[in-house]
Each structure stands twice: as C-alpha cells, then as structure tokens.
Amino acid sequence: MFNKPIDILAIGDTVVDAFIRLKEAHVNCKVNSEECELCMRFADKIPYESVTVVSAVGNSPNAAVSASRLGLNAALMSDVGADQYGKDCLESLKGNRVNTKYMTIHKGMVTNYHYVLWYDVDRTILVKHQDYPRKFPALPSEPKWLYLSSLGANSAEYHEEIASYLSRHPNVKLAFQPGTFQMKLGTEKLKTIYEHTDVFFCNVEESQRILATEESDKKTLMAKLRALGPKIVVMTDGPNGAYAFDGKDYFFMPLYPDGKHAFERTGAGDAFASTLTCALVMGKTLEEALSWAPINSAFVVQKIGAQEGLLTQKELLEKLKTAPADYKPTKI
Numbered sequence: 170m171f172n173k174p175i176d177i178l179a180i181g182d183t184v185v186d187a188f189i190r191l192k193e194a195h196v197n198c199k200v201n202s203e204e205c206e207l208c209m210r211f212a213d214k215i216p217y218e219s220v221t222v223v224s225a226v227g228n229s230p231n232a233a234v235s236a237s238r239l240g241l242n243a244a245l246m247s248d249v250g251a252d253q254y255g256k257d258c259l260e261s262l263k264g265n266r267v268n269t270k271y272m273t274i275h276k277g278m279v280t281n282y283h284y285v286l287w288y289d290v291d292r293t294i295l296v297k298h299q300d301y302p303r304k305f306p307a308l309p310s311e312p313k314w315l316y317l318s319s320l321g322a323n324s325a326e327y328h329e330e331i332a333s334y335l336s337r338h339p340n341v342k343l344a345f346q347p348g349t350f351q352m353k354l355g356t357e358k359l360k361t362i363y364e365h366t367d368v369f370f371c372n373v374e375e376s377q378r379i380l381a382t383e384e385s386d387k388k389t390l391m392a393k394l395r396a397l398g399p400k401i402v403v404m405t406d407g408p409n410g411a412y413a414f415d416g417k418d419y420f421f422m423p424l425y426p427d428g429k430h431a432f433e434r435t436g437a438g439d440a441f442a443s444t445l446t447c448a449l450v451m452g453k454t455l456e457e458a459l460s461w462a463p464i465n466s467a468f469v470v471q472k473i474g475a476q477e478g479l480l481t482q483k484e485l486l487e488k489l490k491t492a493p494a495d496y497k498p499t500k501i
Contacts, residue, residue: 236443
C-alpha cells in the first residue's frame, strides 16, 4: 500500500507518553472558573497505581494512525532519536500501517518522552520537545492533504518551508490543528499557513488565545478565525459539542451519545479533528464529516492513550447507523 499515492501526510512531533495513574491527589479549582490545579503532597513519597507507556503519539502521529485505521493511505513526517524509544515509535507506526518514509532518525539525539499524570479521567502532561534540525524534503509526488499540528519551539523556519511548498502546490489541501508553540508564534508569523488552510481546528479557549480576545460568542470567534484565511473553521467545546463555519453556514454538532463515561481523555480532540479531515478527504460534505468526528472521540476516551480506541471505517459507520435521529449537525 505504501506505493500508492498518499492521501494524508501528517506533519508534527512524535512522542512517547508514559501514563502514570495517580492514587493520592486532588484537584483545586478557582471559584466559578475552569482553571484547576492538580495537587499532591510536597516532599513526600506518593504511591501510584500503574504506568502505561504508549509509543508514537502526538497530534500528528495520532492523526496518521486515525487516517490509516479509517482506510486512507497515511504517512507521517516527523523526527525521533536514535534510541530504543525511536525504534519503538517506528515499529508502532508500521504496525498501524502508517508510511514512515518521511520519518527522520537523528543520531546523538533522544526521542521526545512525556510524562502523563493521570488522575480520575483527565491528565496533566509534563512535556519536553527536542530541538531536532528540521528540513522539509522534496516530495516525489503530491499528497492529497497535509495535516499540520504540534511542533517544537525551533520550527519557525520549518513552517515557512511548509508554506512555500503549499504555495508551489496549490492542489494540495491543508488541515491545521495548531499546537501550543504554533499559537505562541502568532497569526502574523504563520500568516501564509492560515491563508492556505482548508480546514482549521481549535477549541473555544484556544480560539480566544489565538485571537487575543475575551470574546465568548462562538459565531464571532469562528468568523474572526475564518478571516485569517481558513475555508472551514471547526471549534470544539468539550462536553458541550462542537461548531463549524464554512463562510456561509454555522453548524452545531452534539456529542455522540454512547452512554459511557470517559476512562481517560487523552486524544479526544485529535480523534475529532483527524476523523473530520478524513471524511473530507473521502469526499464527504462538511455536515457528513461533522457526524463522523464525535464518534471516534467517544471511543478513544474509553481506552488509555490517543490511539487504541480509534475505530475502523466499518466500525464507525455501524455506530453512525445506530445513532439516534437527533444525532446530526444543525444550522445555527
């Protein structure tokens, strides 16, 4: 299958996540605020329940695995160190039928390794991204789509190379799900990326951060994001569902009613964004794509990590077929 044209080439950092399930902790939240802190005893020995190590994750690797699971020919352009963790990541990607031709192994460097402090159904992640030397290679053929997401803090010039590639290849579409550093870079430095974006993903809080505003009206936020260049803006709102704007119509999409409580929420946003993108790659309408995305999110949060719960296309369509009549996007 790796000789076939690439449907989605995901670009972004690859990490190993070590999920440390905590037993003795508590969460403090500010009054009338969603700003919360994970608290543990200081200067003490704190027991934990378990550690689960998951290789080859991160926004873009998760998207590549999601695309492969849904039946698309997916590849990942990313970086790992010349260590055992890097080998584990490559093996995991290959096991998920992701093309690793554009993976770079850096001698003398280590693979990104994050610690996930998992308490109840949510998590706090201790992150460190290695400063890999990055270079956008010459591609032998055009992928149908690029899927750009989280990259480390030394990637400003790399973004310029990606934007240059998109300028030279106008038939290649772009899905953009910005990570923390890409938001910090600002819209002006990523102006060309935004202008080439076909579908853009963020949550409500991220939209406010990107736009440097306290505006809370979702239609206004999406309109302002679309004014930066993206053709379609998709904005998630956690347990409240998701919204989309295509320049003409605004849509609201509810959560998929699977009736189960989340087990561990890592990867829900990646599953949503990648699944919606895959549906568009397959020629689905925005409304059809919106009905696909929450299903994968609902099942990802039933497992540990961002990939184990990802569905095949057959499984997803079966869930869609049995969904209640009111599970559909509505114009707002």
